[in-house]
Amino acid sequence: MSEFGAYVRDRRERLRKADPRFSVRQLAHRLGVEPSYLSKVERGETAPPSEAKIILLAEELEDDPDMLLAMAGKVSSDLQAVIRKRPELFGTLIRELKDMPEHAVLRLVREVRDGTW
Amino acid sequence: MSEFGAYVRDRRERLRKADPRFSVRQLAHRLGVEPSYLSKVERGETAPPSEAKIILLAEELEDDPDMLLAMAGKVSSDLQAVIRKRPELFGTLIRELKDMPEHAVLRLVREVRDGTW
C-alpha cells in the first residue's frame, strides 16, 4: 500500500496542468534524480526516496515536508535529533499526548508559543 | 566516538560484579546474539544493534530504553509512529519545545497528565 507515490503523482499532475515544468522528466531533473526513478517512485514500484529528496519534493509541490516524510514512513531527522537530546523527557511527553485530541495539543502549542502560562 | 558501546560495557561489568550471569557470553545468549558480536559492539568496533536488541538490552541493564536508543543514534519506532500519524501537529510541538528548559517541559507533562488545565 504505497500511498506516497500515488499522492505525489496526483499532486504533480495537478500542477502540471498549469505548468509544463511539472513533467516527470523536468521535476526529476530539478530534484537531481533520473526520470525513470521518479516514475517508479510515483507508481510505487520502488520505495520512497531519501529524506533529502523528499524535502526538495515538498518544496516543489508546496507541501509540508513533515507530512510528506510521514507518508514515506519517515520522521524528519531534525525532529529525531531534538528527541535524542532529551530522550526520556520527550519520550514521556509524546506518549502522554499520543491520544490527545487535536485541539488540546494545539492549545498547548499556542500556550507555549505565547508564554501564556 | 561510540559512546554507546563504552556505556554498555561499563554497565554490564558493574552488574557482573554481583552476578556472573552478566558475562559477555551469557548476556549475549539472553539477547539472542553471538558473544563475539556483543563484544564488538561494546568496544565500538561495530555499530549498535537493532532497535529490538537495544530494548532487550535496556531491560537486562535496567536502563531506560529511550535513553539507550538515543545513545545508539536512534528514536523508538513507536514514538515515530505517533509523530507520523499527525506529522504537522507533532512537528510544530516538538520544534516549539526544542529549546525549552527541562522544568518547563516537565511542568507541561505534569499538567497534561493531571488534567490541570
Next chain:
DNA sequence: CAAACCGTGTACTATGTAGTACATACTCTA
C-alpha cells in the same frame, strides 16, 4: 590437570536503501 567458561579476531553473508544508465515506444508540433 582437564573440563568449562571467558573474551575476542577473522571471515563471511543476507537484506535493505537509494539510487544510475540506457533503451524503448509513444505523442505532439513546426
Next chain:
DNA sequence: TAGAGTATGTACTACATAGTACACGGTTTG
C-alpha cells in the same frame, strides 16, 4: 515527417545494516 519531449521497462550497483560461524588462546574451578 523529422525532431523534441514524454513516460516507462530492464538491468545493474555502491553502500549500510545487522548480524552469524568458528577458531583461538587465556583463566578459573572441581
